[in-house]
Amino acid sequence: MLRRYWKVAIGVIPTVILSSGLALAAGGSLQIKGSDTMANLGQAWAEAFMKKNPGAMVAVTGGGSGTGIAALINGTCHIAQASRSMKPQEIDQAKTKGIVPKEYTVARDGIAVVVNPKNPVSRLSFEELRGIFMGSITDWKQVGGKPGQIVVLSREVNSGTHVYFKEHILRRGNEKGPEEYAPSALLLSSSEAIADEVANTVNAIGYYGMGYISPKQKVIAVAKEGQGRYMKPSIEDVRKGKYPISRPLFWYTKGEAKDLAKQMLDFALSKEGQEIVAKLDFVPLK
């Protein structure tokens, strides 16, 4: 029994060493990491880019904007995808490691607030959203729905969407405000998990980037106080900045983008790259 394991180990180890050696030797390897919202987008860009540039290796992983930025600072990725801008502390931390992060806007996105399709509620004001996500509104009947305890779904703390939603809905745009998500909010580790849980739970409410919208969830029309009109995220309204929860999506590089990272960035910003943005239900820059 043991002898068999040895054989496997003896076979595996050189393979791993050899393949990692080859990957390094090729030199054309690019690590992109970060925002979960942007993971599919980054993946689509990478695939199209690799098709055009055979020999280039682009690996895209998610994990959250914070994860990507931390990886950039810790030196384990070349491009960090982020659905929020870097915090001043993060920039300071980068500088102590001798990295000056450079920010590029690569697309725009609207955050959709979603509920289960069986839920009769179809519109919520910012004030009501704030109440729900901070825990002062706990039953759907308080906002005109069928009685039932609201299940609040949020993303994990490493998510840019989590931070953006907190700063722009709960804290009314004041980044240093004292408002927090209710401790009872469920923190799920991916947008996909939010989509699944909303689809399966009648009383759930959650949020995700508009790229995840599907018929299994119902999009809520939202309105900022004082701006009467309730609206759902649409490409047009997000680009014009009319939809109230929309945001730019960023790429961060160590200093100016160069070599393969520069090529990749140029591709993402090109007409072809921006068509991919539209295809994935995000909002192109132009």
Add this chain to the structure above:
Amino acid sequence: MHWKRTRSIWEYFIEKCVLINGIACILLVALIFLFLLREGLSVLKYTSPWEFLLGEYWYPVSDPPRFGILPLILGSLLVTAGAILISIPLGIGAAIFISEIAPDGIRDWIKSGVELLAAIPSIVIGFIGMVVLAPFLKDLFSLPTGLTALTGSVTLAFMAMPTIVSITEDALTAVPRAHREASLALGATRWQTIYRVVVPSAASGILAAIMLGVGRAIGETMAVMMVTGNAAVIPHSFFQPVRTLTATIAAEMGETVHQSPHYFALFAIGIVLFIITFFINIGAGFVIQRNKR
């Protein structure tokens, strides 16, 4: 003569090798603990130990951050307690069946089944917990959401059970045959023999099995993270979402920048976990030791 000397050199060499291996194990544990301490204690620059251990709010990325891990400790304890309540009767029952009652043919089947259960990767159990168990429990108890402490407990019970079954079974098998024969000869039934003679003589082994099961349950991460909803709230019942110590580290470690307060806080959670499992293992070791004497 020559042959004999080579052999003694060889033996000397092997002995030293084994010694080095043994020392390496202890050294590794010591180094890990030192590393944890060095990284984790730095959190005390930003918060007091009481605030850290008894604080009710865990908002690590806020400004200023709040590092209160009481909800996480209670979350871990609740999920583990539930898992143990489920897995003890099931595990001990299965072990009694395997060692005392089952006919030879069936015994081997069940034993390999239990071993197979131990071999299922935890992420797979977590996945099943998420897509099958959570919706089932939600409908069964008509809960607002299926991602609750109970779901975590049931999932963990399945993971702790193989440990409990195999160690309990070892303890039961170790009870001398003469005990059983004496009991039966005095006119006790088979069931009376099991619960009045065999189980009490194996009691400390069973206790050790339970403790190792607890250790397994409290340290489990991925499966728990997938099914408990991860809300950092002080739990009042099993039907509520909870956030455990392990899930917090796993969910947040990737995001932190090295040497930031949040990073130190996660290492401090690691210390807390280490201390908990350390005492559980010491306890189990103590019980096993007493059993031997």
